[in-house]
Amino acid sequence: MSDTFKIALIGCGKMGLEIEKQAQSLGLEISQKIDHQHDLASTTFRPGEVAIEFTTPESCISNIEHLLQKNIPIICGTTGWYEQIDDVRHLVEKHGGSFLYASNFSIGVHLFWQTLDFLSKKINDFPQYDVRAQETHHIYKKDQPSGTAKTCQHIIEQNIDRITHLPTESFRQGEVFGDHHLFFESAVDCIEINHKAKSRAGFALGAIACAQWIADKKGFFNIDHYLQEKY
Numbered sequence: 001m002s003d004t005f006k007i008a009l010i011g012c013g014k015m016g017l018e019i020e021k022q023a024q025s026l027g028l029e030i031s032q033k034i035d036h037q038h039d040l041a042s043t044t045f046r047p048g049e050v051a052i053e054f055t056t057p058e059s060c061i062s063n064i065e066h067l068l069q070k071n072i073p074i075i076c077g078t079t080g081w082y083e084q085i086d087d088v089r090h091l092v093e094k095h096g097g098s099f100l101y102a103s104n105f106s107i108g109v110h111l112f113w114q115t116l117d118f119l120s121k122k123i124n125d126f127p128q129y130d131v132r133a134q135e136t137h138h139i140y141k142k143d144q145p146s147g148t149a150k151t152c153q154h155i156i157e158q159n160i161d162r163i164t165h166l167p168t169e170s171f172r173q174g175e176v177f178g179d180h181h182l183f184f185e186s187a188v189d190c191i192e193i194n195h196k197a198k199s200r201a202g203f204a205l206g207a208i209a210c211a212q213w214i215a216d217k218k219g220f221f222n223i224d225h226y227l228q229e230k231y
């Protein structure tokens, strides 16, 4: 049986379909597509398969556990479950598994976060600036604020001593793929930084790249481990 890299899609919704489309354009094999009507516990996998999981916060922990039991490396894009992150870390360690997660798989968002990190460290010395955030997503998105916005909050709260809770407005509109704004506003000016996803392709390509990276690794990772090694 071939052990060449192939992708098992867990979750065939908007992100699952985009990953399938991008994988096909890269000439990669989608070995199976598993949605809520399938029984993951009784699913068999082939050597070389890496699971890419984009489902729901309610289902992802159980999916992760089944995949770890089957020794399948996992990329998890589902958001809204991070309060259980320590439980997942213990599961990965217990099974000696391979697991990588990210609240946002777009490479551009990580450049945006690095810019935010740099700017917020500077702004710490300029008390005349108030800081606030806005995020907008499509009307189907269940969690709010988004996982990406929570990371923005974390960066600001780490770097600016006077801010213990970053005010963040969430909007749900139409088919917006993901739009994050940070405003640094004084009485005389406003510095604004923004990341706008033009489609779901960036998330899908990032998840596929991480799947290729984790295929021969063991451990509990987030996308920073991938980015630090690659860039």
Ligand SMILES: NC(=O)c1ccc[n+]([C@@H]2O[C@H](COP(=O)([O-])OP(=O)(O)OC[C@H]3O[C@@H](n4cnc5c(N)ncnc54)[C@H](O)[C@@H]3O)[C@@H](O)[C@H]2O)c1
Binding pocket: 010, 011, 012, 013, 014, 015, 016, 034, 035, 036, 037, 054, 055, 056, 057, 059, 063, 076, 077, 078, 079, 080, 102, 103, 104, 105, 106, 141, 142, 203
């Ligand atoms: N990390 C990122 O870069 C990123 C980007 C976009 C979306 N997301 C997140 O990914 C998740 C999915 O987003 P989406 O837009 O594809 O949602 P979606 O609602 O379009 O798709 C979710 C799919 O999961 C399926 N599903 C539900 N329970 C399941 C189960 N037990 N087993 C298998 N499949 C199951 C549903 O039937 C559906 O097809 C959300 O949590 C979203 O916030 C993350």
